[in-house]
Amino acid sequence: MRDLYQVLGVPKSASDSEIKKAYRDLAKKLHPDTNRDDDKVAERFKQVSAAHSILGDKEKRTKYDRGEIDAEGNDVHRGFAGARPGGGAGPGGFDQFGFGGARAEDIFKDLFGGMAGAGGPGRGRNVPRRGNDRSYRLSITFLEAVQGTTKRLTLSNGKTLDVKISAGVDSGQQIRLKKQGETGSAGGPPGDALVEIRVADHEYFQREGNDIYIDLPISLREAVLGGKIKVPTAQGTVTVTVPKGSNTGQSMRLKGKGVIPEGKGKIAGDQYLQLQVKLPDEIDKKLEKIITEWSEENDYDVRDKLGPT
Numbered sequence: 001m002r003d004l005y006q007v008l009g010v011p012k013s014a015s016d017s018e019i020k021k022a023y024r025d026l027a028k029k030l031h032p033d034t035n036r037d038d039d040k041v042a043e044r045f046k047q048v049s050a051a052h053s054i055l056g057d058k059e060k061r062t063k064y065d066r067g068e069i070d071a072e073g074n075d076v077h078r079g080f081a082g083a084r085p086g087g088g089a090g091p092g093g094f095d096q097f098g099f100g101g102a103r104a105e106d107i108f109k110d111l112f113g114g115m116a117g118a119g120g121p122g123r124g125r126n127v128p129r130r131g132n133d134r135s136y137r138l139s140i141t142f143l144e145a146v147q148g149t150t151k152r153l154t155l156s157n158g159k160t161l162d163v164k165i166s167a168g169v170d171s172g173q174q175i176r177l178k179k180q181g182e183t184g185s186a187g188g189p190p191g192d193a194l195v196e197i198r199v200a201d202h203e204y205f206q207r208e209g210n211d212i213y214i215d216l217p218i219s220l221r222e223a224v225l226g227g228k229i230k231v232p233t234a235q236g237t238v239t240v241t242v243p244k245g246s247n248t249g250q251s252m253r254l255k256g257k258g259v260i261p262e263g264k265g266k267i268a269g270d271q272y273l274q275l276q277v278k279l280p281d282e283i284d285k286k287l288e289k290i291i292t293e294w295s296e297e298n299d300y301d302v303r304d305k306l307g308p309t
Helices: 002-008 016-030 039-055 056-065 093-097 104-112 142-147 220-226 287-296
Strands: 136-138 147-156 159-166 173-175 193-199 206-208 211-216 227-234 238-241 251-254 271-277
Touching: 002 016, 002 039, 016 039, 039 056, 039 193, 104 159, 136 147, 136 159, 142 147, 142 193, 159 173, 159 193, 211 227, 220 227, 220 271, 238 251
Parallel strands: 136 193, 211 271
Antiparallel strands: 147 159, 173 193, 206 211, 227 238, 251 271
């Protein structure tokens, strides 16, 4: 059984923020969109996403640390009351009887499975077992991830489900659909469906955490004189004021206009405008004359901070 902390490359004592950072770094590095046709990287990406789905959730992480759920998020079934994870009942577990830490249900399966006796032939085969989980992928747009959406998913058995995707979901995150996996055996419960979300890139929006960034072109006139302009955000178009004398590289913040995740205690991000002064595609004679006359009286060194040349 793999260790989820090792999958993310963090110690068990890692803070929530350290786990989140490790996941984001790995998700960017291993994302299938940048590693096409590489099955090994795709599998690693899947493992990282699955690990974060547990360690990134405080309740699930606590259960995992206690041994109440395994690396797949499944409940750990104990053979006897008082059994401890990885061992048997009481001090020393089953190791004291020479069972090497085997699970109780596996021991009894080996002892009685297929044997004729009080329970009849093959009694061990009738032990209820949970069905396997099934993995799926759903692709959504950038704005659907920010705003939330509902997508229809077709399961392997042909059944269709409408999957609610909460606002603020990020690429690589998983949604668990309880009891929508494979059927259990001998009356055991069905497994779950694990839906991995893939978010497509946007034409001009870029996301970092819950903040959104956009390169905003402004005209020469707007840069020099300032003015009110309309700017797209994930929640719709807003009007902002560009200050006089704005320059390429300056940044403006739109508070609360980033990703607004669902859930109690979640904090909305901001949108940042990275200003870029854009000249006309063609410079006419009149503009050349104005700039020439102005420069003769107002020459300035734009590269003075680079040092002597």
